[in-house]
Amino acid sequence: MKDNYKILRLVLGDQLNAHHSWFKDKNDDVVYVIAELHQEACYTTHHIQKVCAFFCAMENFASALSTAAHHVLHLTLDDTVHYRTLPELLSVLIERYDIKQFEYQLPDEYRLKKQLEEFSSNLKIATKPFETEHFYLNENMLKTDFKAGKSHRMEAFYRKMRKRFNILMQGDQPLGGKWNYDEQNRNKLKSGDHPKVPEPLLFQNDISLIVARIKRHKIKTIGRINNSLLWPVTRTQAKELVDYFCQHCLENFGRFQDAMSCELDDVFGQKQWSLVHSRLSFALNSKMISPAFVVNKAIDFYLKNDKRVSLSQIEGFVRQIIGWREFIRGIYWANMPNYAQLNSLSAHNPLPSWFWDGNTKMNCLRYAIVQSLDFAYAHHIQRLMVTGNFCLLAGINPDEVEQWYLGIYIDALEWVEMPNTRGMSQFADGGIVGSKAYAASGNYIKNMSDYCGKCDYDVTQIVGAKACPLNSLYWRFMTIHEAKFSNNPRQKLVYANWRKKAQSHREEILQQAETYLIEVENL
Structure with a gap:
């Protein structure tokens, strides 16, 4: 490493684009900084595989840039432990290397964009933001x-x-x-x-040193891992996964x-x-x-x-x-930023504790949650119509739902996770993303899975000790939000079916739902 450079370029952990125009030409006056940050590891409680995957991919990307003769400063948690925020680290590096211009790619998360905009506006040197050159739309x-x-x-x-x-x-x-x-x-x-x-294509990436580093710095995580990471952490591995998907x-x-x-x-x-x-x-x-x-x-x-x-x-x-x-x-x-506060259905119930360990008798939820803890992964219907559907029906606070999704999934970054959760899944945005709430009874789970056959509850029952909780919770949800949804052409039939039920039966169903909400920790 040299003692001074003219330009410092920041590469965030989700900006590992080897084909960015930055890297077309080598410049001895440019230094790239790729840093593991306590700020990023701790802004929510992440899955251990998520933290390891980002840190490993960042390390590999830094190594590839160095091999291509770029000047790279790859900093681990050991190097950045004394810097509370990204701006604190950047300020020290700018002074240490006598930097004349600071450059960065536009972050995909609002909090980071605002942080870097504020930091740049207070610098006495020139700054320049760049597109990430990744998406179809700029x-x-x-x-x-x-x-x-x-x-x-x-x-x-x-x-x-x-x-x-x-x-x-x-x-x-x-x-x-x-x-x-x-x-x-x-x-x-x-x-x-x-x-x-x-069978899925799994990789064998040794992350034992990263796991040890995370533990050494007492970074709080969720989920399970061994010393081998199955996710792609290089462009070569990612391309292999694309080919495997196409072939199989x-x-x-x-x-x-x-x-x-x-x-x-x-x-x-x-x-x-x-x-x-x-x-x-x-x-x-x-x-x-x-x-x-x-x-x-x-x-x-x-x-x-x-x-x-x-x-x-x-x-x-x-x-x-x-x-x-x-x-x-x-x-x-x-x-953004108003989207992060939307709660159109006034949902305020706490997230059940079994979302963190999968210890529930509802097989669909147990399976989706345990899989998420094991692999930091669940596919879009498991997220939307199993865990998301339960949270919607149970009136769980979208802030808590959002933090769970943001932490547990390896692909969860705020720009993609928030609208999917607060909008699509929880209808907290009042219809900006979707025209209806994706609420469903246990019948949807039965139609799209084999979960119900091994469940402690009976998906065919609406009331009773063994009745599937999703059934009564569904009718309670549709009832308390009737003013909001009854005029939606896609849901008029739902309310017509509800009104066909005897008054006594409707009351019994709603009481069943209230009982389940009171006993939600034991479901």
């Missing part, structure tokens, strides 16, 4: 497509994205004549489908993307826990690979293997990335 595009407080619909946005970037298009029309094949992508996994579910999962992705299963554990010993999902979200959110790279690789595979991969499968996958992922980011930036 900041100016987001400002055009999204407005604060306005309800946006993903389907309209998704179609616009398809046209704008010419993805799965024939001229100005969608390939195959349809924009969306969602109705074909809601299949339950039956026992005959089990052989179609491949893509042909059934759309078909089974909403399915859930615990029976596969009995057959294969918990080897198929990610089903047909790509598990690319950590690699994407840390920017080791770009959404365009993933989409292009998947479409190229589809075009070369259209006898294996149907249009409905590739469309379902592409929609998740160019549609939902970009859409959620737009919602976040259009509505």
Whole structure:
């Protein structure tokens, strides 16, 4: 390392983009800083695998930059322990290396963006922010497509994205004549489908030193880990995972993307826990690979293997990335910081303690939570319609729900987690993300999974000692929020069915729900 540089460039833990224009040219006057920070490790209680994955990926990225002859300052928790915040560290480095200009890529989280803007505004040297060059839409595009407080619909946005970037298009029309094949992508996994579910590609990354460092600095974490990390922590590994998904999962992705299963554990010993999902979200959110790279690789595979991969499968996958992922980011930036305080349903109940250990008799929740603790992972329907649905029905404070999701999942960064949780899952934003609350009784779980067959509760019962808690809680939720939802065309039938029930039966159901809420810690 030299003693002085002209430019200091900050690379955050979720900005590991080797193809950023910063790295095209080598400059002896530039030093890159990549730092493990107590600030980032402790702003919420993270899953131990999440902390390890980011720290390991950062270390590997720093090493790759050094190998490419860039000047890199990689700092571990041991090096940054005396700096309470990122600005404190940067101030010392700017002085130590006689820096003349500070540069950074725009953070994807509001708190970091504001922190760096305030820090930069008080510097006596020049500063310059850069785009991350990762997403399909840059900041100016987001400002055009999204407005604060306005309800946006993903389907309209998704179609616009398809046209704008010419993805799965024939001229100005969608390939195959349809924009969306969602109705074909809601299949339950039956026992005959089990052989179609491949084992996930797992990596063997030694993180023993990182685990020891986390323990040494008393960083509070949740979840379980050994000294080997199964997640991709280099661009090479991320690309391997893309190829594996295309080869083994893509042909059934759309078909089974909403399915859930615990029976596969009995057959294969918990080897198929990610089903047909790509598990690319950590690699994407840390920017080791770009959404365009993933989409292009998947479409190229589809075009070369259209006898294996149907249009409905590739469309379902592409929609998740160019549609939902970009859409959620737009919602976040259009509505922050007020979005973080929204609680349109006035939900204030505390999160049950069993969310931290999975010790509940409800099999769907036990399975989803234990899997999350074991792997820092659950797929989107487990998050939305199992843990999220329970929290919605039980009136759990969205602040607590949000912190749980933000901490437990390896891919959870605030920009993507908050709108998915506060908006999509909990309807706390009053409809900015979705037109209806994604509330469901136990019947949804029965239709999309095999969880109910091994549950202590009976999914067919609404009242009684063995009645599935989701059933009565669902009717209580719909009843107390009738003024908000009864005029929604998608939910009029729900209220019509409720009114068909005898008054005495309705009262019995609501009392059952109140009893379950009182005894929520024992469910």
